[in-house]
Amino acid sequence: MTGRERAARAALAAFAVAAVVHLAAQLAGSATADHLTKPVLVPLLAACAALRGGPRLLIAALLCGWAGDVLLQLDGDTSFLAGMAAFAAGHVCYLTLLTTRGAFVDRRRAALTAAGYAVVWLVALVVVWPGLPSGLRIPVAAYSLLLTAMAAAAAGLGPRATAVGGALFLLSDTLLATRLADLPQLPAADFWIMLSYLGAQYLLATGRYGSTKPFVQPARTSSVCAPP
Structure with missing residues (x-):
């Protein structure tokens, strides 16, 4: 094992510890532990990806997520919109990475998946639209469409x-x-929001896109991604 890989594993272990502390703080209602741990979580994933030679777009996406985390800890609509913009930039990075380094598993399946997600986006928007503050309706709709894509x-x-x-x-x-x-x-809503968010960033950061190798395009008859 190289020194860089040992450092990457150490960063990942530190992320795991910080995530457990952060989620425990959510359940305990400790605002201090929440504010202290949240800003260090995603940077540890970014450090792990960088040490493993991950693509720049992946690291940029994670750093945008970190900026969004910090901005959303501040009060006010301006900070909220700035945080949303930071996450939107991260989704652009992820989307670019996926479209340039990904491989169609199956074109028909991909089209059906996109259609299914479009329905999910529309239904969710219809549900939340009436209760959203008027100044956030268009930004939330645009952001959620990018996230769904x-x-x-x-x-x-x-x-x-x-x-x-x-x-x-x-x-x-x-x-x-x-x-x-x-x-x-939901009961303990903050816990579930952060658990799903941290799980998302972990899977996106440590998956195959953490490698410097692009996907191998699968054979036309294959229904699974070929290994790199």
Whole structure:
């Protein structure tokens, strides 16, 4: 094992510890532990990806997520919109990475997946739209469309872990949107939002896109991604 790989594993272990502490803080209602741990979580994943020679777009996506995490800890609509913009930039990075380094598992399946995600986006938007503050309706609609496109691309172009990561990202932000719309919340809602978010970033950061090798295009008759 090389020194870089040992450092990458150390960063991943530190992420795991910080994630457990952060999620425990969510359950305990400790605002101090929440604010102290949240800003260090995604940078540890970015460090792991960088040490493993991950593509720049992956590292950029993670750093955009870190910026969004920090901005969303601040109060006010301006900080919220800035945080949303940072996450949107991250989704653009993920989407570009998926479309340039991914491989169609099956074109028909990819099209059906995209259609299914489009339906999910439309239904979720219809549900939350009436309760959203008027100034956030258009930004939330645009952001959620970009996020849904990223999740659909992850499912249609990436391996299974990447597909799950995209779906978890969509789930996390959908739960957050229901809060913005003042809809009924799950018990310990912050815990579930962060659990799905951290799971998403982990799967996107440590999946096959963490390698410097592009996907090998699968054979026309194959229904699974070929190994790199």
